[in-house]
Amino acid sequence: MTTVQTAPAPSMRLRELVFGAACAAALRAAARLGVADALDDSPRAVEDLAAAVKTEPQPLRRLLRALSCHGVFAEQPDGTFAHTDMSRLLREDDPHSLRAITLWCTEPWTWDAWPRLDEAVRTGRNVVEDLYGKEFFTYLNEDAPESADVFNRAMTTSSVQSARDVARFLDLSGASSVADIGGGQGHVVASLLEKYPSLQGTLLDLPRVVENADARLRAGGALADRVRIVPGDCRAAVPVKADVYIIKNILEWDDDSTSRTLRNVIEAGGPGTRVVVIENLVDDTPSMRFSTAMDLLLLLNVGGAKHTTESMVGRLTGAGLVIDDVRPVNPYLHAFDCTVPDHRAG
Numbered sequence: 001m002t003t004v005q006t007a008p009a010p011s012m013r014l015r016e017l018v019f020g021a022a023c024a025a026a027l028r029a030a031a032r033l034g035v036a037d038a039l040d041d042s043p044r045a046v047e048d049l050a051a052a053v054k055t056e057p058q059p060l061r062r063l064l065r066a067l068s069c070h071g072v073f074a075e076q077p078d079g080t081f082a083h084t085d086m087s088r089l090l091r092e093d094d095p096h097s098l099r100a101i102t103l104w105c106t107e108p109w110t111w112d113a114w115p116r117l118d119e120a121v122r123t124g125r126n127v128v129e130d131l132y133g134k135e136f137f138t139y140l141n142e143d144a145p146e147s148a149d150v151f152n153r154a155m156t157t158s159s160v161q162s163a164r165d166v167a168r169f170l171d172l173s174g175a176s177s178v179a180d181i182g183g184g185q186g187h188v189v190a191s192l193l194e195k196y197p198s199l200q201g202t203l204l205d206l207p208r209v210v211e212n213a214d215a216r217l218r219a220g221g222a223l224a225d226r227v228r229i230v231p232g233d234c235r236a237a238v239p240v241k242a243d244v245y246i247i248k249n250i251l252e253w254d255d256d257s258t259s260r261t262l263r264n265v266i267e268a269g270g271p272g273t274r275v276v277v278i279e280n281l282v283d284d285t286p287s288m289r290f291s292t293a294m295d296l297l298l299l300l301n302v303g304g305a306k307h308t309t310e311s312m313v314g315r316l317t318g319a320g321l322v323i324d325d326v327r328p329v330n331p332y333l334h335a336f337d338c339t340v341p342d343h344r345a346g
Contacts, residue, residue, distance in 0.1 A: 043082040
């Protein structure tokens with residue numbers, strides 16, 4: 001029976017960290033094989049699981065044993081394996097599923113990029129353009145469409161899971177219109193429109209993204225008559241007028257892209273417009289290990305960064321916004337509630 005180890009000696013903990021790639025690879029393998037989906041509520045013998053996911057029993061036992069050390073699956077005294085709270089999150093049908101995120105964070109390009117982290121740290125530049133000769137998202141869409149699909153699924157999963165929290169958090173009772181900038185498939189704006197029946201909404205994102213917008217927003221959908229879907233790149237222009245602009249988890253690119261996006265929103269909205277920027281931060285204690293890892297991955301792929309509270313405040317005030325409030329949306333997201341000032345006033 002495999003048990004979860006606690007508080008190892010520093011020398012052993014460092015050894016474990018050095019082999020972190022093995023844990024990531026094991027999670028990816030389990031997700032791709034569908035092991036969590038094949039395991040029901042009752043413990044199951046490895047031989048039965050192997051038949052269900054079409055693997056050899058012994059290598060599968062080794063995979064499950066390795067994951068059980070980290071609390072992903074649990075080996076029983078009789079040698080069978082059972083679900084844990086973490087392994088259930090690898091199921092496709094779990095309402096809080098992290099299967100798509102697991103695959104995204106372990107896609108083939110990541111294994112090419114991670115060994116060059118020292119280079120990225122020395123130069124402050126992404127390594128993807130040197131690796132593949134193209135900007136990251138261009139590479140994904142032109143040369144790695146399967147990985148691009150994984151990215152879209154992962155972002156959709158993340159957005160769906162956080163959209164309700166954002167809608168519960170935001171008070172838009174005084175607004176008549178809201179625009180979700182770089183809003184993906186529109187789960188946040190859909191949740192806000194459902195909360196406020198008189199609100200009008202706009203979703204702006206790249207054409208390939210909004211063509212797969214939430215069914216509630218598309219023609220024939222329950223919210224279609226109250227929303228406008230605008231294909232476009234917010235770094236180039238924001239051809240959208242609204243009382244409130246939502247910018248969630250996209251200000252992680254290079255500084256120039258972030259500055260252009262904020263400038264475009266400010267110009268589109270004009271004085272008095274409310275701008276709500278929502279981000280998970282690297283000084284946000286509950287998610288520090290995940291956030292700091294994603295911060296390094298952003299450095300590798302787009303030369304971007306996750307923000308601290310201080311750096312986010314600096315970006316927003318530097319763009320000319322007045323920050324009215326900073327509050328947590330949930331344990332992992334913070335909202336920076338801002339206003340576009342009227343420089344003519346006074």
